[in-house]
Amino acid sequence: MKKSGNILFCGVGGQGILLASELTAEALLAQGHDVKKSEVHGMAQRGGSVEAHLRYGEKVHSPLIEPGGADLLLAFEIMEALRYLPYLNKKSKVIVNTQRIMPPAVATGKTVYPENILEELTSRGLTVIPVDGFEIAKAAGNVKAANVALVGALSKLLPIPEAAFIAAIEKRVPARFLEVNLKVFKAGRKAVK
Amino acid sequence: MSSKAAQPEQLWLSGNEALALGAHEAGVKVASGYPGTPSTEILENLSGYQGVYTEWAPNEKVGLEVAIGAAFAGARALATMKHVGLNVAADPLFTASYTGVRGGLVIIVADDPSMHSSQNEQDSRNYAYAAKLPMLEPSDPAEAKEFLKLAYELSERFDTPVLLKSCTRVAHVKGVVKPGKLAKSKVKVGLEKMPAKLVMLPGNARARRIAVAERQAQLADFAESFAENRIEWGDRKIGFIAAGTSYLYVKEAFPKATVLKLGLINPLPAGLLKELAAGVKKVIVVEELDPFLETQIKAMGIKCQGKELLPAIGEFNSAIVRQAVTGKPGPTGFAPVPVVPRPPNMCAGCPHRGVFYNLSRLKVFVSGDIGCYTLGFLPPLSAMDACVCMGASISMAHGMAKALGDAGKGKIVAVIGDSTFIHSGITGLINSVYNKDYSTVIILDNRITGMTGHQPNPASGSTLMGEPANEINFEELCRAIGVKHVRTVNPQDMKATYEVLKEEIERDEPSVVITRYPCVLIPEEKKRTKHPLHTVIENCTGCQACLRIGCPAIHWHPLEPAQAKKLGYKEKQKGYAQIDEITCVGCGLCLPLCKFKAITKGEGK
Ligand SMILES: Cc1ncc(C[n+]2csc(CCOP(=O)(O)OP(=O)(O)O)c2C)c(N)n1
Numbered sequence: 127m128k129k130s131g132n133i134l135f136c137g138v139g140g141q142g143i144l145l146a147s148e149l150t151a152e153a154l155l156a157q158g159h160d161v162k163k164s165e166v167h168g169m170a171q172r173g174g175s176v177e178a179h180l181r182y183g184e185k186v187h188s189p190l191i192e193p194g195g196a197d198l199l200l201a202f203e204i205m206e207a208l209r210y211l212p213y214l215n216k217k218s219k220v221i222v223n224t225q226r227i228m229p230p231a232v233a234t235g236k237t238v239y240p241e242n243i244l245e246e247l248t249s250r251g252l253t254v255i256p257v258d259g260f261e262i263a264k265a266a267g268n269v270k271a272a273n274v275a276l277v278g279a280l281s282k283l284l285p286i287p288e289a290a291f292i293a294a295i296e297k298r299v300p301a302r303f304l305e306v307n308l309k310v311f312k313a314g315r316k317a318v319k
Numbered sequence: 320m321s322s323k324a325a326q327p328e329q330l331w332l333s334g335n336e337a338l339a340l341g342a343h344e345a346g347v348k349v350a351s352g353y354p355g356t357p358s359t360e361i362l363e364n365l366s367g368y369q370g371v372y373t374e375w376a377p378n379e380k381v382g383l384e385v386a387i388g389a390a391f392a393g394a395r396a397l398a399t400m401k402h403v404g405l406n407v408a409a410d411p412l413f414t415a416s417y418t419g420v421r422g423g424l425v426i427i428v429a430d431d432p433s434m435h436s437s438q439n440e441q442d443s444r445n446y447a448y449a450a451k452l453p454m455l456e457p458s459d460p461a462e463a464k465e466f467l468k469l470a471y472e473l474s475e476r477f478d479t480p481v482l483l484k485s486c487t488r489v490a491h492v493k494g495v496v497k498p499g500k501l502a503k504s505k506v507k508v509g510l511e512k513m514p515a516k517l518v519m520l521p522g523n524a525r526a527r528r529i530a531v532a533e534r535q536a537q538l539a540d541f542a543e544s545f546a547e548n549r550i551e552w553g554d555r556k557i558g559f560i561a562a563g564t565s566y567l568y569v570k571e572a573f574p575k576a577t578v579l580k581l582g583l584i585n586p587l588p589a590g591l592l593k594e595l596a597a598g599v600k601k602v603i604v605v606e607e608l609d610p611f612l613e614t615q616i617k618a619m620g621i622k623c624q625g626k627e628l629l630p631a632i633g634e635f636n637s638a639i640v641r642q643a644v645t646g647k648p649g650p651t652g653f654a655p656v657p658v659v660p661r662p663p664n665m666c667a668g669c670p671h672r673g674v675f676y677n678l679s680r681l682k683v684f685v686s687g688d689i690g691c692y693t694l695g696f697l698p699p700l701s702a703m704d705a706c707v708c709m710g711a712s713i714s715m716a717h718g719m720a721k722a723l724g725d726a727g728k729g730k731i732v733a734v735i736g737d738s739t740f741i742h743s744g745i746t747g748l749i750n751s752v753y754n755k756d757y758s759t760v761i762i763l764d765n766r767i768t769g770m771t772g773h774q775p776n777p778a779s780g781s782t783l784m785g786e787p788a789n790e791i792n793f794e795e796l797c798r799a800i801g802v803k804h805v806r807t808v809n810p811q812d813m814k815a816t817y818e819v820l821k822e823e824i825e826r827d828e829p830s831v832v833i834t835r836y837p838c839v840l841i842p843e844e845k846k847r848t849k850h851p852l853h854t855v856i857e858n859c860t861g862c863q864a865c866l867r868i869g870c871p872a873i874h875w876h877p878l879e880p881a882q883a884k885k886l887g888y889k890e891k892q893k894g895y896a897q898i899d900e901i902t903c904v905g906c907g908l909c910l911p912l913c914k915f916k917a918i919t920k921g922e923g924k
Contacts, residue, residue: 138661151493155331162459163493166435172663172691173871188571189459189492189564192638194652206661211653228874229661234699234866235875235894237659250653 130159130183132191133280136210137202138227139176142273145298146200147178149277152294153286154182164189175206200280202259202273203227204243216251221279221318223259223272255279255318262313268303271310278314288315332496334489337460338399338427339364341467345423345502347371347397349389351382353742354771355401356436357490358429362399363774366783375774375783378709378742379404383411383426390424390480391517393508395471402430402443403708407743409446412480414519416450417527419478419534422506423471429485432607432634438689438708440633442608447482447585451531453538454482454585455547456563460494466582468502469547475506477534477541484584486607488564488634539586547582550595557644558599560592560612560623564635565605571637572644584612589619596621603628603644607635665694667872668904670836671763673810674734676868676908677817678702683732683824686719686758688712688744690736691769691838699869703734710735710743716758717751729825731758737778738768741791745800751829752801759823760831762793763810765838773841797831804830811836811906839904851903851921852910857887858917859895865909865918872902873909 135147144165151161165178179191193212199220201207207222214220222244231237240246247254257279259272266275274295281291292308299307332340338361342350350373352362366373376382379400389396400408405428412426428446431437447454455470457463463485470481515523542548550558553576559569562581569578579595581587596602604613604625613625628643629635642649665672675695678685679702687693687703688711696703705715716733723731735744740762748760768774775781780790797805804826808819816834823830837844851872865873877894884890898909900921910918 139663151331155495160495161331161493164488165491166487172666172694173661174663175661186494187567188637189488189494189567190636192636192649194650195638196652205658208656209658209661212651212655214652215650229659230664230697230869230871231659233871233874234869235863235877238877240659246656 130186131181131197132195133180133198133200134191134196134210134213135178135180135200135202136206137176137223138206139173141176141202143176143178143202146273146277147180149274149291149294149298150280150284151180152297153281153284153290156290156293157286160184160186162186162189175209177210198280198283200276202276205229205240208240208243208246211250214252219253219255219283220247221255221257221276221283222247223276224256225258225260225272257314257317259314262317263310266306266310266313268306268310271303271307274307274310275314275317278311278316279318281311282315282318328497330496330498331493332460333360333491333493334457334460334463334485335360335491336364337464337496338467338485339368340496340498341464342397343368343371344464344499345468345471346395346504348394348422348508349386350374350397350399351376351385352397352399353377353379353382353404354768354774355404355429356771357431357487358399358401358404358427358485359771359774360490361427362783365397373783375776377777379408380411383408383415386424386426387411387415390420390422391418392422392510393506394422395504396422396424397427398425399427400429401437402428402441403437403439404428405443405446407709412446412452413450415480416452417519417524417531418517419527419530420474420480421511422504422508423474424480425467425470425474425483426480427467427483427485429487429490430608431487433487435487438706440608442611443482443484444584444611445609448611451535452480452482452585453477453583454484455582456484456584457489457582458563458566459489459492461496462582463489464496464499466547468499471502471504475504477538479534484563486564535586539588542583542586542588543590545583545588547580548588548591549580550591550598551578551580552598553577555599556601558595558602559605560595560602560616561605562612565607565640568635568637568640569605572641581612587612587615592616592619592621596623605629605635605640662697663694664697664869664871665691666839667870667902668839668906670765670810670834670838671695672700672868672870673813673816673908674761674763674834675700675702677813677820678732678734680817681820681824683730684719686712686716686731686733688733688735688739689770690739690763692734692736692763695734697869699867709739710747713744713747713751713760716760717747717754717756720756720758728757728827732824733758733760735760735762736769737762737764737766737793738776740793741777745796748797748802748831749800756829757827758829759820759826760829761820762831762833764793764833764835766835767838767841769838769840773838793833802829802831804828805833806830807833807835809836810834811908813908813911849903850905851900852898852905852907853900853919853921854896854898855917855919856895856897858915860915860917861888861892861894861896862915863896864912864914865896868908868912870909872899873897874899
């Protein structure tokens with residue numbers, strides 16, 4: 127089992143990145159890891175690009191992942207995955223939510239949304255796992271739980287028992303949303319072979 | 320957040336949550352401050368604890384003065400703010416250094432290197448030096464909590480306000496924190512007359528000035544043996560000197576190196592610094608922003624390197640530190656590829672949007688201010704032309720009017736949010752009236768401090784502790800100041816807003832237009848049933864008029880000629896606009912912009 131690791135979360139403000147990174151951290155903490163997370167809030171609610179660095183190990187000093195230092199990237203929005211290439215190395219694994227959210231310059235017709243993003247990523251030798259978080263969440267009965275579907279996918283790539291994630295979800299998610307969130311989590315987990 | 324009966328052994332908290340816990344454990348009785356990223360969540364979290372009074376002050380100066388008063392009355396008191404807030408609070412800070420305290424007084428100031436959410440990246444450590452105050456600098460949430468408790472001990476022991484410096488990578492970092500015991504101050508709460516100490520007139524102040532000098536000497540002595548200033552001996556080739564997050568980056572990059580970790584960064588322990596220098600081949604100071612430590616260490620006659628190796632701009636990480644010190648490029652990731660930028664945008668339904676659309680049509684010079692509405696400077700609205708600091712909009716507009724004289728008439732408008740107006744805009748407005756201005760002031764009154772995450776303010780009708788409160792009446796306030804023309808409009812009514820703005824801007828006297836509509840992100844607004852608008856795609860001519868308001872719910876779909884033809888459009892139509900009904904809240908701003916009936920009212924959601 128890998129003793130330390132760096133997970134980068136990225137996406138667009140309002141996508142539930144905060145909860146996803148909290149659930150992951152919770153599961154890692156329960157396994158006895160030291161865990162640090164760093165994020166920038168500020169304008170998070172205003173649709174800007176958002177990132178969270180999560181580092182775990184026996185003792186974590188720096189709260190920031192170095193360039194090229196991310197073992198895993200969990201991108202909540204497909205174009206955002208490209209923005210964080212400088213944090214990735216050849217061995218990095220990338221889980222990409224296939225959702226597209228138009229940035230202002232695209233929405234107002236000033237430029238176009240890039241095509242072939244998955245190919246851009248795989249052509250660099252990266253392991254890329256596309257996940258349709260929105261569809262998974264919708265099928266399970268709550269479109270707002272796409273973030274938990276992605277945590278499900280991520281859980282498959284981490285050396286932590288599934289039960290640790292389930293316990294984290296039980297702790298963090300309000301009771302009335304618990305059942306559907308667990309369902310979404312499991313479906314997300316299945317999306318990774 | 321609240322003090323639960325059974326304390327868990329370890330918690331996982333953000334720096335700001337840890338500081339709130341630290342304040343609780345230190346027995347803080349009164350805490351005041353003004354929101355500002357990355358400091359805001361300290362008071363928000365502290366308000367959840369029993370036994371402490373917390374409040375949002377209208378600005379940082381008031382917040383610090385409240386804390387000073389509480390400390391004079393013998394209570395442990397806290398003031399919190401972001402780095403630029405300390406500029407506002409600098410006046411009381413410098414003289415509170417002279418009076419000292421009775422109950423412990425700590426000021427938490429949160430810096431923002433790299434300006435993630437700030438208008439400058441000033442280094443607050445300079446205030447500690449200039450005001451002759453001790454400053455502690457924690458590196459992570461666990462230390463943040465412990466250092467805050469230590470700060471109260473130092474404050475009472477040395478009779479001084481204490482500064483605690485946080486930053487984005489402490490405040491918004493989460494880490495393991497162990498809860499501790501509740502501390503108790505030996506100072507009794509109560510009023511005690513001690514004018515020689517508390518009344519700062521020249522005669523008394525001269526005596527206190529000497530007390531300050533003596534205190535500095537005592538603190539410098541204390542710094543030598545303070546447990547949080549320590550040399551971690553290791554490899555002797557390089558001895559690093561670092562505090563706060565820089566210490567963590569050094570540990571990450573050079574785990575075996577010798578490091579002098581400074582917990583107290585003002586005043587400095589000359590003896591300890593010399594001991595380090597004597598024990599290593601060379602000394603490197605690692606600090607973000609200004610060469611604050613380096614300059615002082617060099618002045619002590621200690622040879623060291625600092626800013627010649629490391630940047631003075633922006634925040635660090637372990638890779639930056641490693642590369643600067645070794646001179647070798649470290650491991651890098653993939654080269655960046657150009658990606659469409661994703662700046663923050665005003666929300667769909669934001670009441671500020673229509674005002675800025677109108678201002679862009681009126682072709683005025685917009686003297687701006689700080690808040691969500693500063694986003695009005697972004698295209699396609701592009702309707703803010705200057706923005707310096709909170710409250711400056713009104714006074715800058717006045718300066719422009721005086722510079723231009725008659726030539727500026729009808730051309731100058733100040734825009735300011737409700738929280739910002741209360742923070743420091745009111746005095747500017749008094750000046751504009753008193754000194755016979757003609758510019759127009761728009762108060763963007765969404766009844767909340769939006770930008771920093773919806774803190775209640777004196778216009779909101781509630782307090783930080785959740786109690787109902789007086790709602791300030793801007794109309795009456797402005798009239799009392801002497802503004803004769805005060806008008807209130809609903810900014811979601813584009814036409815009415817345009818007409819009122821036009822009339823008032825053309826007026827030769829000072830006028831205030833209050834645009835009042837609640838922020839879409841406050842709970843009551845979020846709960847309201849929304850009626851998203853609907854696009855009648857067939858009717859869209861691709862004219863793009865609706866795109867000019869920059870609403871995130873309106874999306875442009877480009878078309879090739881063949882596609883356009885297939886959809887029944889003219890071949891030369893470049894695309895069509897569509898409303899994303901999940902994002903749209905039905906504010907209706909775009910309705911009057913469409914001249915082709917392609918936007919219609921929709922169903923409730
Ligand atoms: C001196 C100072 N204190 C705090 C801040 C942080 N800050 C930026 S904007 C803002 C509040 C804006 O609220 P308001 O004026 O009501 O506008 P809104 O964001 O609601 O549109 C605050 C507290 C700052 N930039 N400067």
